[in-house]
Amino acid sequence: MTIERIVAALLILTVLMASLRLVLWQRSSPSAPWRLAALLLLQPLCAGLLFLTLFPPPTPTTGDTLRIATAGTPRLAAAAPGAPLIILPEAGDISGDENAPDLATALRRHPAVGTITVLGEGLPPRDLEAARAVAVRFPPPPPRPGISHIAPPRSVAAGEAFRVGGQLTALPRATIDLLDPAGRVTDSATPDADGYFTLTGTARAAGTTAFTLRVRDGQRVVEQAAVPLLVTDSLAPRLLILAAAPGPEVKYLRRWATDAGFTVTTQMSAGGGIALGDPAIAINGATLRRFDLAIVDDRSWAAQRGVLIGAAREGLGLILRPSGPIDGATRAQWRALGFGIGSGDLAPIALPKVAAPALSSTRLGIGSTDAPVDIATPDDLLPDVSRLPLAPAAQAPTLLQDASDAPLAQWRAIGTGRIALFAGVDSYALTLTGHRALHNDWWNALLRTVIRPASGVQQSGLIGWANARLTLCGLSAPTPVERPDGRRSTLLPVQGCAAFWPDSAGWHRTGTGKSFYIYPAKALPAMRAARDRAAMLALRPPTATDRAGDSAPGPSWPFALAWLIASALLWLLERARRGRQSAM
Amino acid sequence: MSATALTRPWTAPARKRAFLNAIAIGVPLALGAAAVTWRLAGVGAAIATLTVGLALSLLIALRLAARFDQDWLIRTLDARRPDMEDSAALLFADNATLGPLQRLQQARLTARIDADTPDRLAPEWQRRSIALTAIAALIIVALALLWPRPGQGPPTLAPASEGVAAAPGIPRLVAQNLRILPPAYTGLPVRDSQSLDARVPHGSRLEWTLRFDPQASVPRLLMLGSQPLALRRDGEDWIASRTADAAFLYRVDPAAGRGPTPPLHRIDAIADAVPQVKAISPKASLTLVTRGQRSWSPTFTATDDYGVAASARLRITLAIGEGENVTFTEREIAVTGSGPARDRRFTPRLDFGTLGFGPGSDMVVQLIVRDNRSPAPQEARSPSLILRWPSAQQPEGSGLEGMVNTVLPAYFRSQRQVIIDAEALLKQKSRLSADRYLARSASIGTDQQILRGRYSQFLGGEESAQPQLPTADADAETHHDGDGHDHGPPRQPAPGFGVAEDVLADYGHPHDDSAASSLDPETRAILKNAVDEMWQSEVHLRQGHPDLALPFAYRALRFIKEVQQATRIFLSRVGPELPPIDPSRRMTGKREGAASRTLAVAPVERGDGPAAAAWRALGDGPGAIRGPIALDALDRWVRSEAARLPDPLALSGALDAVRRDPDCTPCRAKLRGLLWTAMERPSARPARRVAPNANGTRYLRAIEGAAP
Incomplete structure (x- = not known):
């Protein structure tokens, strides 16, 4: 209960009691009816005026606040009392006090303004810079249903499996499909409680392409959005496989890496100084510098630990694998490296459920004579693949x-x-039972994570919309940009960054070989709204030092004067003898 | 003259006439209905309809005739014959109930009645109705017989929808029909397709009938990727025909390349599916013979898209015999299926006696069915069902688990077991009755006898011979069956003692035929001693003196231990033959010939080069080509790799569309989408990590504790 309400209640109580007193008085000593009526009327009037004196009604302040109408502002905003309403172009055809092409113009016209109230969905990125100069009051509208965030992979190698993450807003029962460029559904998911989802697809040859995310509510398609994908062909990695004994795991790893075009050097020890595989090399810092990756089993690790760690410090990607149950010393060493390796025996790996053939066939390419398409069906027996016990570790993220x-x-x-x-x-058992894709995905994820870094790696990840300003950074000199239709513009960087105004959707390419995708202006409206909304909420809200916005309490003296007059009248009337029937 | 005698002749003509009237109307109607049914549903239905129709006509005719009864006669006589004076009813009245006046009148009527014939009373022929019905029936029958069947006679042309702009003076397809004549064995009717795209059974004959405006001179059907098909003029129309041996794309070229290029049409040839055979019963592939079973009736069903041949072959493989002495016989018998052609059921009855199937044999049956495809029927085989008649002697077992290396420990344990049992019996002696004690002792003696028998095998089958009585026990009482006292329950050798350990007999066999020859003379001597001791032990056990038997048993155990330490028994293995280990080289430290080796590995051949290149060129990213794209390499690749591609025909079509109109954005998008389905998924080469910048490197080194 606010203080206003308490005062109001007290005043009403007083008026009621006074009225009761008047009525009782009238019964004991009757007077003229008009006098009673006047007294009864004047008392609440008096009380009301007293209340207004204490709490004068707010008056719209002018001069230092503005209301800004942006996209989605209700038409009747102008009718509501408050600060002057500035209409930005996004607000559309609504009436206000003033139209402005952008916020900066409006602020320039009203230099005294220190606080603005933004109505509607929020300021576009164009106005955010100007909005930083003032305090912004922004009552956020409810989020728009749709894809509020999408995270396409930054770079995908040819043939690689990739994951698309994203978030749905206000669509709790929707289903999300990932369509491949041929229009086939290649993955399907339902978002979790917070709307997050992850979908998996597989790339083919190098080039640019776009998968499609389709949000369905039942059979109705709610939204569709492209998932731009930049598939790059990377240099063949140089892989060293060290094994202390020949075995199927090494054999199939070598086969897999050779087929994928790696430069593979395999060194398998057969005991007694006999080595199998590729011609023997000395394992030392100098030779290891020639490799990008090394897959080492537990027994080779024990023999070459110092050299391998040293090479890893210099950039070598090192993958340790157990060839079976490992001994206590190795376990301790691996634990000391930060891995959450537990004690205990080998446990079977829970393999993911095999997708329906319609889905899994979209993830595999066509077969070849040497490697025909081989799809495990849900009815097939799962291979017996086991793992060492591994617990989540603080120092080593799970891969x-x-x-x-x-x-x-x-x-x-x-x-x-x-x-x-x-x-x-x-893990080789996977390749023999129709799970070759899973084997490939596992080992590829491992290698990709640890591979020796290289300069000049191409990545996309910039998301822009047509007819929206885009900032491209990392430019040192004027660079041409090729638009999807082949037109070229030149970017003039300032401090390494340049502005770019895309006017068409599609893949753009800078002269430095960097590619980025521009969405059509109407694509992903919920994502743009969510982005603008987040940017708006990050702006400085009004604080106590700012003026309290558009409704300051008004002056109280007119009410005080009125109250004084009404009180005097009341007093006079009560004291006067007119209308009072003389008791004598 | 009685009433009935009068009624019958007077109603008979009318009845006959009414009956004939109804029949004359009903029969043509029935015939018409039968003709229509024959056309729609075949002969059987037509005969049924005709029968029902005729029966119905007969019924109606009889009912109509039955209306002409006595009441009718009275009414008609009263109405037609004035001389009846409205009292015809008197003719049929009972004389007894009549008054004199009525009798008089009756007599007068009786006298007058024959003045006219009954024929006059019969109803008229319904000439109009009969004629109309006959004409209608004739028309119906004629229509039913002559109405053109689809696929017969000249086809009705449908307007063409090529979507090609008309150019003055250049012929254009205006009407079209595609007649599809499926192969006879499919049983499918001939049908006319109004569209030029169709999915037809493999081997169907296709007949195009096309009409052009203005009249074309040399129209052709251009087959994508093969020779064009010339059209033959037939009056106003042009005709061509071809057999659909494979799916193909084609376009109608009315003007020999002049004018706009018409769109492609697609004919898909649906291959005849191979019949599917399933075993319905038994569900499991291995079934055991039940007691008293004399025959076996497995049930198979065979389904096919067009039909399964009624006769199939059942391949019966009999494996008779045990161990290594198994003979296989294989034969095929013909079986006849029941049920509709598309879903036949085969239930052969296999009589054990006829086939010679007995205990210890396996019968494996497999059904081989054919579909009705011509010329070459397709064959499908069912899964094999096995019926096993386990032999009484042989325990179930399979594989080579626990091969031979536990042979001697098993025997050793057995002698140990005899000792343990005997000692346990001695401890319980006070608690047992004398008879029971004797019986238990004799039973252990039997065990000892079996064990002795097994060891005797190694000495050349001396088990059956009476062992030489050791001198120390020369006066010992000998026992025979039937010598007056009980030897305890006779033990069957098969179940129970020692069988589980009898791995040698189950899985191995001695090195040569004689078990004894696998041992050297020294071992044989020790083993002989052991067997002798066992004999003594057995004798005492059977006499109920386990205490006396124990020393011999212990001695036997000691000898067996010696045998075990002294020798190995060499057994030939059943199963894979591994190369012998050269013991002279083992653990010698010599490594001649063992050296490091390079194991070569060659990457698999992969190739979707043209597809990937075209895919890049059609896109809008790096490598895109916005103008015309050279698609010849892709075209060649699609043709050569058609077997690998999911839909090479669609790809060819899309390729053709892009080639014709390089600027057509939807065509390019369609081709690009199809190319996605026609690309390999290369094994991924991991994308490189982005190298950290100088600060990042310094940070990474610093957290490792290294110098920055």
Whole structure:
């Protein structure tokens, strides 16, 4: 209960009691009816005026606040009392006090303004810079249903499986499909409680392409948005496989890496100084510098630990794998590296459920004579693949998980290189049972995470909309940009960044070889709204030092004067003898 | 003259006439209905309809005739014959109930009645109705017989929808029909397709009938990727035909390349599916013979898209015999299926006696069905069902688990078991009755006898011979069956003692035929001693003196231990033959010939080069080509790799569309989408990590504790 209400209640109570007193008085000593009526009327009037004296009504302030109408402002905003209403172009055809092409213009016209109230969905990015000069009051509208965020992969290697993350807003029962460029559904998911989703697709040859996200509510398509994908062909990595004994795991790893076009050097020890595989090389810092990646089993690790760690500090990607149950010393060493390797025996890996053939066929390409398409069906027996017990570790983020969310691989940085631990044993069984894609995805994820860094890696990740300003950074000199239709513009960087105004949707390419995707102006409206909304909420809200906005309490003296007059009248009337029937 | 005698002749003509009237109307109607049914549903239905129709006509005719009864006669006589004086009813009245006046009148009527014939009373022929019905029936029958069947006679042309702009003077397709004549074995009717795209059964004959305006001179059907098909003039129309051996794309070229290019049409040839055979019963592939079973009737169903041949072959493989002495016989018998052609059921009855199937044999059956495709029927085989008749002697077992290396420990344990049992019996002696004690002791003696028998095998089958009585027990009482006292319940050798350990007999077999020859003479001597001791032990056990038997048993155990330490038994393995280990080289430290080796590995051949290149060129990213794209390489690739591609025909069509109109954005998008389905997914080469910048490197080194 506010103080106003308490005072109001007290005043009403007083008026009621006074009225009661008047009525009783009238019965004991009757007087003229008009006098009673006048007294009864004047008392509430008096009380009301007293209340207004104490709490004068707010009056719209002018001069230092403005109301800004943006997209989605209700038409009747002008009718509401308040500060002058400035209409920005996005607000559309509504009437206000003044039209302005942008916020900066409006603020220039009203230099005294210190606080603005933004109506509607919020200021466009164009006005955010200007809005930083003032305090912004922004009652956020309810979020728009749709895809509020989408995170396409920054860079995908040819043939790689990639994941698209995103968030849906205000669509709790929607289904999300990922359509491949041929228009086939390649993955489907329902968002979690917060609306987050992750979908998986597979790339093919290098080039630019766009998958499509389709949001369905039942059978109705709510929204569709492109997932731009920049597929790059990277240099063949140089891989060293060290094994202390020949075995199927090494054989199939070597086969997989060779088929993928890696430069593979395999060194398998057969005991007694006999080495199998590729011609023997000395394992030392100089030779290891020639490799990007090394896959090392537990027994080779024990023999070459110092050299390998040293090479990893220099950038080598090191992947440790157990060849079976490991001994206590190795376990302790790996634990000391930060991996959450637990004690205990090998446990079976929970393999993910095989997708329906219609889905899995979209994830595989066509087969070849050497490697025909091989799809495991849901009815097939799952291979027996096991893993060392691995627990989530603070120092080593989890890289792979099995279907029961048990960590399967972890990695950590060491120097400029990285070390990963793959806890799986006998992953080769996957390639023999129709799960070749899973084997490929696992090992590719491992290698991709730890591979020796290289300069000049192409990445996209910039998301822009047509007819919206875009800032491109990392430019040192004037650079041409090629638009989707082949037209070229030149970017003039200032302090490494340049502004670019895309006028058409599609893939753009800068002269430095960087590609980025521009969405059509109407695509992903919920994502743009969410972005603008987040930017708005990050602006400075009004504080106590700012004026309290558009409704300051008004002056109270007119009410005080009126109250005085009414009180005097009341007093006079009560004292006067007119209308009072003389009792004598 | 009685009433009935009068009624019958007087109503008979009318009845006959009414009956004939109804029949004359009903029969043509029934015939018409039968003709229509024959056309719609075949001969069987037509005969049924005709029968029902005729029966119905007969029924109606009889009912109509039955209306002409006595009441009718009275009414008609009263109405037609003035001389009846409205009292015809008197003719049929009972004389007894009549008054004199009525009798008089009756007599007068009786006298007058024959003045006219009954024929005059019959109703008229319904000439109009009969004629109309007959004409209608004739028309119906004629229509039913002559109404053109689809696929017969000249086709009705449908207006063409090529979507090509008309150019003056250049012929244009205006009407079209595609007649599809599926192969006879499919049983599918001939049909006319108004569209030029169709999905037809493989081997169908396609007949195009096309009409052009203005009249074309040399129209052709251009087949994408093969020879064009010339059209033949037939009056106003042009005709061509071809067999659909494979799916193909084509376009109608009315003007030999002049004018706009018409769109492509697609004919898909649906291949005849291979029949599917399933075993319905038994569900499991392995079934065991039940007691008293004399025959076996497995049930199979075979389904096919057009039909399964009624006769199938059942392949019966009999595996008779045990162990290594198994003979296989294979034969095929013909079986006849029941049920509709598309879903036949085969239930052969296999009589054990006829087939020679007996205990210890396996019968494997497999049904081989064919569909009705011509010329080459397709064959499908069912899963094999196995019926096993387990032999009484042989325990169930399979595989080579626990091969031979536990042979001697098993025997050793057995002698140990005899000792343990005997000692346990001695401890319980006070608690047992004498008979029971004797029986238990004799039973252990039997065990000892079996064990002795097994060891005797190694000495050349001396088990059956009477062992030489050791001198120390020469006066010992000998026992025979039937010598007056009980030897305890005779033990069957098969179940129970020692069988589980009898791995040698189950899985191995001695090195040569004689078990004894696998042992050297020294071992044989020890083993002989052991067997002798066992004999003594057995004798005492059977006499109920386990205490006396124990020393011999212990001695036997000691000898067996010696045998075990002294020798190995060499057994030939059943299963894979591994190369022998050269013991002379083992653990010698010599490594001649063992050296490091390079194991070569060659990457698999991959290739979707043209597809990937065209895919990049059609896009809008790097590598895009916005003008005309050279698609010849892709075209060649699609043709050569058609077997690998999911839909090479669609790809060819899209390719053709882009080639014709390089600026057509939807065509390019469609081709690009199809190319996505026609690309390999290369094994990923991991994308490189972005190298950290100088600050990042310094940070990474610093957290490792290294110098920045």
